[in-house]
Amino acid sequence: MERQMLRATIDKLKKNGYLEICDVEVDPKYELGGVLKHYKNERPMLFNKVRGSKTSVVGALFGNREIYYDLLNVTHEERIAKFINAMMNPKPTKLLDKGPIMENILTRNIDLKSMLPVPTYHGKDSSSYITSGMLVVKDPQTGKRYVSVRRFQMLKGNKMSALIASPFLTREFQALESKNKPLEVAVVLGYDANLLLASQISSETYGLDKYEVDSALRGEPLELVKCHSVDLEVPAHAEYVFEGIIPPNKRELEGPFGELMGYYGSQAPHPIIEVKVIMHRNNPIFQTAFPCPQEHLSNGLIREIEVYSRLKALVDVKDVNVTIGGGYRFHVVASIHKKFDGDGKSAILGVLASSTDVKHVVIVDEDVNIFDHDEVEGAMASRFQADHDLVVIGGALGSGLEPSHVVRGITTKMGLDATKPLGDDCIKFEKARIPNFEKIDIKKYFPNIEK
Numbered sequence: 001m002e003r004q005m006l007r008a009t010i011d012k013l014k015k016n017g018y019l020e021i022c023d024v025e026v027d028p029k030y031e032l033g034g035v036l037k038h039y040k041n042e043r044p045m046l047f048n049k050v051r052g053s054k055t056s057v058v059g060a061l062f063g064n065r066e067i068y069y070d071l072l073n074v075t076h077e078e079r080i081a082k083f084i085n086a087m088m089n090p091k092p093t094k095l096l097d098k099g100p101i102m103e104n105i106l107t108r109n110i111d112l113k114s115m116l117p118v119p120t121y122h123g124k125d126s127s128s129y130i131t132s133g134m135l136v137v138k139d140p141q142t143g144k145r146y147v148s149v150r151r152f153q154m155l156k157g158n159k160m161s162a163l164i165a166s167p168f169l170t171r172e173f174q175a176l177e178s179k180n181k182p183l184e185v186a187v188v189l190g191y192d193a194n195l196l197l198a199s200q201i202s203s204e205t206y207g208l209d210k211y212e213v214d215s216a217l218r219g220e221p222l223e224l225v226k227c228h229s230v231d232l233e234v235p236a237h238a239e240y241v242f243e244g245i246i247p248p249n250k251r252e253l254e255g256p257f258g259e260l261m262g263y264y265g266s267q268a269p270h271p272i273i274e275v276k277v278i279m280h281r282n283n284p285i286f287q288t289a290f291p292c293p294q295e296h297l298s299n300g301l302i303r304e305i306e307v308y309s310r311l312k313a314l315v316d317v318k319d320v321n322v323t324i325g326g327g328y329r330f331h332v333v334a335s336i337h338k339k340f341d342g343d344g345k346s347a348i349l350g351v352l353a354s355s356t357d358v359k360h361v362v363i364v365d366e367d368v369n370i371f372d373h374d375e376v377e378g379a380m381a382s383r384f385q386a387d388h389d390l391v392v393i394g395g396a397l398g399s400g401l402e403p404s405h406v407v408r409g410i411t412t413k414m415g416l417d418a419t420k421p422l423g424d425d426c427i428k429f430e431k432a433r434i435p436n437f438e439k440i441d442i443k444k445y446f447p448n449i450e451k
């Protein structure tokens with residue numbers, strides 16, 4: 001029985017009835033993505049017959065909040081404390097001499113497109129893309145490890161594009177490039193919920209070894225092995241590792257690519273990876289993620305910790321929802337126990353300042369379920385007055401993933417304080433309740449009803 005990475009994930013999904021298995025042939029060009037999207041990328045799927053390949057493809061693994069909590073062995077209520085604890089107390093990893101990832105080591109005749117069932121998702125995408133590869137690099141000065149999820153455009157032969165949208169990576173690569181030196185990299189496929197979550201922590205903000213945060217999260221050391229040709233460590237139980245270099249002073253066009261918010265990111269020159277070695281398990285499973293908000297849940301969960309921590313310093317925060325509709329980054333709903341009149345506005349300022357990405361925030365009282373859009377809308381309808389309770393901040397920096405910001409170059413941020421007033425007026429907001437409503441057992445009245 002496997003404990004770490006994709007095979008353990010698939011076992012658990014199967015055991016808990018979450019995995020759909022497709023034995024009908026699907027085309028990796030458009031069709032596979034279309035099937036994933038049918039259930040909004042929230043239903044994990046294993047495709048056993050992918051046209052042109054003998055390799056199975058798995059997708060939509062980490063896009064549903066309930067399933068993701070199950071894979072992390074955490075409840076909604078526990079999540080923030082558990083994630084903060086893992087970030088504050090990283091634990092050592094374990095380096096093994098050998099691991100299943102070393103079952104096959106290919107060093108010659110690498111042709112990525114013909115060897116892998118890499119999907120193409122949207123009509124105007126420039127190529128097929130590895131959409132959820134875990135990029136592993138090491139700081140050559142300090143030896144510190146960095147892991148993050150990126151997309152990789154398939155190019156000819158052993159080449160793929162590397163989209164380096166990280167301040168650390170950009171700096172590191174530019175320093176090496178100025179000395180005409182390559183950057184060693186590995187791209188990992190076949191990871192699990194813990195490693196994905198850890199990978200979403202910002203290196204620029206926290207500077208953590210994300211492998212060690214992963215060990216703390218999973219409650220046992222993450223098992224790693226050394227790469228075959230580069231000085232990097234990778235998960236011993238992963239499915240694929242692509243080892244190689246980013247050569248200095250080489251660029252190829254990347255994009256267009258249909259990104260998470262459903263718009264095409266534009267074409268631009270980007271560095272490339274030359275893959276020198278592929279390690280893979282026997283009967284490897286190719287992991288993909290449709291580019292959509294749902295697959296960015298892991299990123300949103302980390303953002304929820306960040307917003308929560310900000311708010312904790314300002315108000316009595318109860319819970320935070322970084323919402324799917326806002327791509328798990330642009331929209332926040334937070335509930336607070338309001339103690340002072342200014343708490344709603346303080347909370348708005350705290351949330352908007354937590355990240356350049358956050359664009360709109362709604363603050364509600366703790367009696368509102370922030371994961372129920374109808375309840376949030378109800379609070380906006382009944383507790384919010386725009387001339388008093390709206391905060392608008394123009395001319396702010398936004399996100400390049402959001403076209404209305406890209407068009408203007410700046411963003412207008414907005415906060416809605418939908419909390420009820422304190423004091424005597426509070427009585428007007430008492431919610432009507434049915435006594436003992438929670439105790440009603442509906443099966444008593446309709447014995448055959450399912451739910």
Ligand SMILES: Cc1cc2nc3c(=O)[nH]c(=O)nc-3n(C[C@H](O)[C@H](O)[C@H](O)COP(=O)(O)O)c2cc1C
Nearest residue numbers: 148149150151165166199200201202203204289296
């Ligand atoms: C499915 C998925 C795909 C992602 N694709 C990209 C990408 O193509 N480029 C990118 O810069 N970040 C991407 N991200 C976000 C980064 O992985 C994330 O911001 C990470 O924390 C960056 O780590 P760093 O601070 O060490 O650079 C993706 C995240 C997920 C969950």
